[in-house]
Amino acid sequence: MQIYVCVKHVPDSAANIHILGNTQIDEKVAFLLNPYDEHAVTEAAVLKKTVPDSDIIAVCMGKKDAEKTIRSAMAMGADRGLVVETDAVCDSMTTARALHAAIVQDGSPDIIFTGKESIDSEGMQTLFRIGALFDFPVVTNAVSLEIKSGKAVVTCELAGGRTRTFQLALPCVLGAGRGLNTPNYPTFPDVVKARKKPIQTISLDSLGIPPGPGSAKIVALEPLIQKRRPKKILGTPAEQAKEIIRILQQDAKVIS
């Protein structure tokens, strides 16, 4: 089986993000493997255990630095990596076309994993666009996967925690959700092994992808300024606990 995992090199969500020139962030912060993609890579490695001759290829589009994210994916189980290198900030149409072209040039996918979204742009489009370019079925927020009789049986989580189970013909595109697995983080020996795995770098220009029929670009980025109104909760520990429960139920409405 050829298993492709599309991964993204994203800023650490814990970083102090500063906006430069209204349309981009200051990239002098830590970048790492998109957290949803960790579930995608982990699931690919799980699948490989059931289909031993499989080849897991991590694919990433980004700047040269994106190679670090490919190394992370390889430490978590990918066998080799493909970097589509570009300094440009691409919309999901271009990204999907580039990833599609890189995969076609490389081989013949039986299954393509992605994360259900990237935590930086949160577009949730690229996986559907890849599916459309291949003409493969796509489901997202997958929380379980089983390959049965040459089909993928996938349960997806919908809004409110409901689930729906699909049977998909292979090849297909699956967007991994948090419920799919616990990421299998690498040990130091895994990191050592990943250093020896091959990465192929392709420039975006060399793929010669035709321009998309439309485009989307960021014209303004506004940071979220959180207004905090701290309030001291007084009383005995029991009274404080009661007040916290009241706030969570009535004000924040996060528990019933």
Place this chain on the structure above:
Amino acid sequence: MNKKYDAIIIGAGVIGTPIAFELCKMGYKTLNVDKLPDAGEGSTAGSCAIVRAHYSTEDGVALAYEGFKYWLDWENYLGNVTDEKGMAKYMNTGSILLKSEGHDWRKVQKNYDAVGVKYIEWDLDTIKKHVPPIDLHKFWPVRRPEDPKFFDEPTEMLEGAIFCPEGGYVNDPALSAHNIMRAAEAKGGEFMFNAEVVDIRSENGKVTGITLKDGTQIDAGIVVNVGGPHSFKINQMAEGVWEGCNIKTKSLRHEVMYCPSPEDYDYLNDGYHMSDGDIGCYVRPEVGNLFLIGSEDPDCDPQEWVDPDEFYAGKGGHGRDNVLTDEQWKAQCYRLGKRIPTLQVPNQPKGVVDLYDCSDDWIPVYDKSDLDGFYMAIGTSGNQYKNAPVVGRMMAELIDACEKGLDHDKEPFQYEFKYTKRTLNVGFFSRKREINYDSSFSVNG
């Protein structure tokens, strides 16, 4: 009329609170002022709260070992005070010092013998029996993952370890300072929070009080600088104090990581505190079955000296602000990953970034100053948490002796340890000392 106290202590961390507690017990009317909202919320909260005795100097070992006795007897030490937040707990895991080139362990062992610290020597089989997932290869010298040699296969083995059964850590360092605050209050001590000091007032070479940012003036004939990473700024506010110190302090950025323990190892309940100079790390268990991974500041790692106000405001950019860096996350976790090969390292860094109040020779300054009535307990360099209760008592006695006429600079105060009955020459911690080259010049002290 300005409010008046016998002593104002600037800072309510784990060193400032016991100084107040001990001065109160001696009859002084004290006030602690702190710019943060509660006791222990500053760099104390970021402390790893390790309680171990291995130091590079005999006095350092003696002071730490005296400290053990306080932590082992925490409730009694605090006069069985109640704290509505609960009591900090001493987790007496025992402390492993791996014999390696990263520590002058022979000197430590000599100091242990001189002070009478209880310890057992462990061979490799014994270490393995106590720490099943450990790999005891020698990985020295400490390198960074950016260096290709970091990944070289080890060929030699370590020699063994020195195990100190009384060592361990305190489970909640901020809470421990809060506990001491409650004990000080029970003896009449007062605390003022959200109060930033902007001036130390003095007249005719004698301290007279402090001025807060909102203009409030508070008077006292004794002012003690326990400002942690802000200590050098506080010293600069007091006439002639900064200039009168041969040993200066500055704040050093430091990252500590939290990495999950391997699933088949209950590190939280079965683990030990361990100092591993061979990989430049120290570790202790943390809630959630995590490894807390600190760095022993190997020479290959960058040192970032920062302005504490800028740092805590999140300024300074990558590697200088209060956010963990991917580079240091990998350095510390992968170093431990060599020692614990089944340790799984997440991609996103998790941990604490805080500041050391670091002195020129990494040994603290516990002293008077060139301004009468102004004292300092500073330069704790990331390694004095464990000594806090002893330092509280020692500083209170030093202050009392100086106020009663002792010229500590000429005739250094001799502090008698309550438990171990040794006498410590407090002049060892003098601001006027020459740099102590016996120091490890690291967090090891």
